[in-house]
Amino acid sequence: MTLTTLRVAIVGAGPAGIYAGNLLAQAVKAGDAIGAVEIDLFESLPAPYGLIRYGVAPDHPRIKGIVTSLHEMLDAFPETGSARRTIRFIGNVEVGRDIALDELRERYHGVILATGALRDAALEIPGIDLPGSYGAADFVAWYDGHPDVPRTWPLDASAVAVIGNGNVALDVARVLAKHAVDLRTTEVPDNVLAGLESSAVTDVHVFGRRGPADIKFTPIELRELGEVPDVDIVLYDEDFDGIDPAAASNNQLKVMLRTLSSWRGRPSTGVSRRLHLHFWHAPVEITGEGRVEGIRFARTAPDADGTPVPTGEVRQYDVQAVYRAIGYYGTRVEGADFDERRGIVPNDEGRVLGQPGLYATGWIKRGPVGLIGHTKSDALQTIGHLVADAQSGALADPAVETDVLDLLDERETAYTTWDGWLALDAHERALGENHVHVRERVKVVARDEQVEISRPGVLTR
Numbered sequence: 179m180t181l182t183t184l185r186v187a188i189v190g191a192g193p194a195g196i197y198a199g200n201l202l203a204q205a206v207k208a209g210d211a212i213g214a215v216e217i218d219l220f221e222s223l224p225a226p227y228g229l230i231r232y233g234v235a236p237d238h239p240r241i242k243g244i245v246t247s248l249h250e251m252l253d254a255f256p257e258t259g260s261a262r263r264t265i266r267f268i269g270n271v272e273v274g275r276d277i278a279l280d281e282l283r284e285r286y287h288g289v290i291l292a293t294g295a296l297r298d299a300a301l302e303i304p305g306i307d308l309p310g311s312y313g314a315a316d317f318v319a320w321y322d323g324h325p326d327v328p329r330t331w332p333l334d335a336s337a338v339a340v341i342g343n344g345n346v347a348l349d350v351a352r353v354l355a356k357h358a359v360d361l362r363t364t365e366v367p368d369n370v371l372a373g374l375e376s377s378a379v380t381d382v383h384v385f386g387r388r389g390p391a392d393i394k395f396t397p398i399e400l401r402e403l404g405e406v407p408d409v410d411i412v413l414y415d416e417d418f419d420g421i422d423p424a425a426a427s428n429n430q431l432k433v434m435l436r437t438l439s440s441w442r443g444r445p446s447t448g449v450s451r452r453l454h455l456h457f458w459h460a461p462v463e464i465t466g467e468g469r470v471e472g473i474r475f476a477r478t479a480p481d482a483d484g485t486p487v488p489t490g491e492v493r494q495y496d497v498q499a500v501y502r503a504i505g506y507y508g509t510r511v512e513g514a515d516f517d518e519r520r521g522i523v524p525n526d527e528g529r530v531l532g533q534p535g536l537y538a539t540g541w542i543k544r545g546p547v548g549l550i551g552h553t554k555s556d557a558l559q560t561i562g563h564l565v566a567d568a569q570s571g572a573l574a575d576p577a578v579e580t581d582v583l584d585l586l587d588e589r590e591t592a593y594t595t596w597d598g599w600l601a602l603d604a605h606e607r608a609l610g611e612n613h614v615h616v617r618e619r620v621k622v623v624a625r626d627e628q629v630e631i632s633r634p635g636v637l638t639r
């Protein structure tokens with residue numbers, strides 16, 4: 179059976195959604211059982227790129243650079259010379275609020291959820307809700323200029339605790355410890371720069387609940403900590419008993435343990451800020467009267483199996499702010515089943531269980547682990563199943579033939595488009611060129627302003 183045109187909606191225009199769209203377009207081009215494909219890529223924000231625009235730290239331009247290839251994928255036209263781009267970007271539309279998932283499912287052969295994981299995982303310890311206790315995801319969203327978080331961030335703490343030993347903990351600790359002057363040529367928004375300039379921080383303490391050989395960092399991200407100007411790295415010898423880099427279980431870890439070893443015993447250089455890396459500290463309580471004044475940890479040690487267990491010793495640190503960077507939690511879509519415990523959409527290799535025609539890819543499929551590149555192999559698996567289902571006739575024809583944009587227009591939803599993004603992108607780059615510290619771009623932060631630049635007049639129709 180030959181399907182003339184396969185129509186697919188993707189929910190989420192981060193790397194997972196864009197890779198999925200691109201791989202689907204390529205698979206249809208290569209196969210002979212599907213004539214053509216039309217992909218609509220829905221995004222709740224006015225601009226594309228999800229975690230790259232709003233999750234990668236501004237001083238990581240190498241990772242932000244992935245945008246260049248994602249841009250090419252979205253900009254592509256089909257070889258048939260159709261006036262419609264292969265992937266049509268439809269921004270500022272929240273599936274589950276502006277349009278129901280079922281309304282998408284009746285308009286497309288397949289719908290792929292690529293909504294990622296935007297919120298912080300919960301840490302259930304006393305004091306977690308005290309003022310001064312923050313989730314890393316919120317802080318990251320603030321310093322990356324996300325439109326839906328407040329424009330100001332309290333940075334009055336001199337001593338700060340960061341819980342977690344993953345790359346997000348490193349991002350948060352580095353941005354907190356770095357002097358604002360060292361960020362001013364990045365795309366960090368001006369309000370963030372002003373906030374960081376006023377920061378009272380002198381000591382950032384990062385706490386892992388396990389040992390140096392259990393870190394979830396990656397080597398480049400760890401090494402760069404040692405290169406932050408005017409910041410000393412402080413390690414504690416007691417955390418390294420029995421740690422031998424040569425005995426590390428893999429090369430990445432060996433490299434990182436060597437990096438840590440090279441920092442041990444470094445004399446203090448009298449700088450104004452310090453970044454402490456503590457291990458064997460499991461958080462038990464955030465303390466304070468009315469706001470964060472300290473944090474308490476159970477000292478841990480490995481048992482016979484290597485599992486960290488409390489030693490009975492409790493340590494207290496005086497800090498005025500706590501950031502938990504203990505992992506993200508999946509973003510559910512109204513209308514799709516959700517596994518509360520794992521924070522994912524229950525699926526079998528990307529096929530959503532019990533909901534034929536619905537697929538998942540990226541962090542909402544497998545949980546919030548892995549680097550951006552991993553979402554590509556993940557998408558390959560999901561797209562493989564979608565194409566196989568299309569070829570076998572398992573996907574129902576859309577019940578509604580009309581263009582989804584007609585429905586959005588009818589509802590006066592101020593959706594943004596790919597041409598709108600090109601306009602916003604050009605605007606942000608021009609702001610960057612004219613900035614007092616020339617930068618690649620200056621992000622427009624406010625949602626309405628982004629929409630207005632993308633589609634002038636659409637908000638006041």
Ligand code: NAP
Nearest residue numbers: 342343344345346347387394503504505506546547548549
């Ligand atoms: P992650 O790598 O999974 O690290 C989470 C950390 O939190 C782990 O050290 C974990 O310890 C700890 N943790 C979890 N629950 C805890 C608890 N109850 N108490 C204390 N500690 C707890 O997650 P992530 O840092 O959010 O990063 C997510 C993904 O994005 C990762 O794949 C990461 O590499 C990637 N990422 C990459 C970059 C980059 O390349 N520059 C930047 C940011 C993020 P255990 O190991 O003991 O569970």
